[in-house]
Amino acid sequence: MHARLLDLLVCPVCLPEEHPLQLQDHRHSGDDITSGTLVCPDCGAAYAITDGLADLVPPEKAVPTAQARYDTGRLSASYLWSHYADLWEDREATDAYTRWLEMAGDWEGPGLDAGCAVGRFTFEMAAKSGFAVGVDLSRPFVTLARRIARKKEMAFTAPRQGHLTTRFEFSLPARLQQGIAEFVRADVARLPFRAESFGFVASLNVVDKLPRPMLHLVEARRVCARKATVLLADPFSWSENVARPEDWLGGTAESGDSAAVVATMLGAGPGWEADIAGSAWWTIRDHVNRYERIRSEVIVAHRSAE
Structure with missing residues (x-):
């Protein structure tokens, strides 16, 4: 650490x-x-x-059953491919992480990647601002991310077909070796940081995987500096196996569209404003013949120093 x-x-x-x-x-x-x-x-x-x-x-803290599946080796390989496949120019890769960074604009101070998985966006943030912290509840994810931060490279095997596997390897390009990227295991609904610590907070594909997603939004805003940006991207794939419908952020007849609901919540209160900034496609790989392409809607909120 x-x-x-x-x-x-x-x-x-x-x-x-x-x-x-x-x-x-x-x-x-x-x-x-x-x-x-x-x-x-x-x-x-x-x-x-x-x-x-x-x-x-x-x-x-007990890891919810729906989140415990992220501790499996197969999913670690899927997320490593999803985060880094563009670095070896895999034809199925997307540019989601660089697109999200562009949508965030400029900010001052350290960044927080809340729900960082295996760390790609944390590296993007650190390269831009000099210091960024990635947190995730999955110990395998943050262990892998920290290993990449220290070694600047990674080799891993992923399912190809049946018991067959494919070996992938990559090195962080020079631009992603700039700044300090640190990773810790933490709960995004109880962030272990003092208030007003970060100039930028990112939440990428996290809220629909939480049993109490509103707690995450509250925490994301709590740790924002007096002048800060929050970028939240999510496909809003709500499931009753993860959270009760009354705890979803939108997605019901009573609450309406999730992106609009989240934008309203993030923009509420003095000094805050939020807008739906668009969307970005990203891909996750299961095996050589099965990829899942997902669109995440993007909400960007700004907190004014005044």
Whole structure:
């Protein structure tokens, strides 16, 4: 865990009260804290740093069944392909991550990729602003993302057909090696960061996978600086297996279109405004003959410093 994160961290158990975490019994290599424990002085909750990865998920947090599937090796391969396939110019790849970055415009200060999966957009943000943090509830995802950040390359196998596999490998181009990209395990509905920490918060294809998506929107705005941008992209593929319809953000006869509902929520309150910015197609690979092409609608919200 990069030492720069220490000034931003608060105990997620104690939210909405913000109690800075204290580092104990740690080891480090340069600016990288390789092991140790982050302790809340108020409630006593302890969070481990192991092999440089900080686990900031509240100790009592159970991973919902619908989200636990993201801890499988097959899905890790699918997401690695989805995030990085354009780097080796795979003909099925899309330009979603660069398009989302263009839609975000310019911002000042560090960035937060809330629900980062295997990290591509975090690298895009770090290259643009100098420092970005990716968080995800999936330990395999953030472990892979941090490995890419340290080694600047990755090789992995993905299903080809039946028991056959295909090997893919890539290196981060020079532009994605700029800045500092750090990754931690955390819950996007209880972000372990103090208020007003980030100049840009991204939420890509996350809200329809959460049991309480509104909590994520509240947290995304809480950690925004006085002048900040939020970019939310999602296909709004609501499922009753994930969340109750009354907890969806739109998608029902009573609530209406999800993009409009989210834009209204993100734009509510003094200093905030939000608009539907368009959409972007992205693709995820299951095997050589099966790809899923998905369109995510994009909402961009700005918080004024005034």
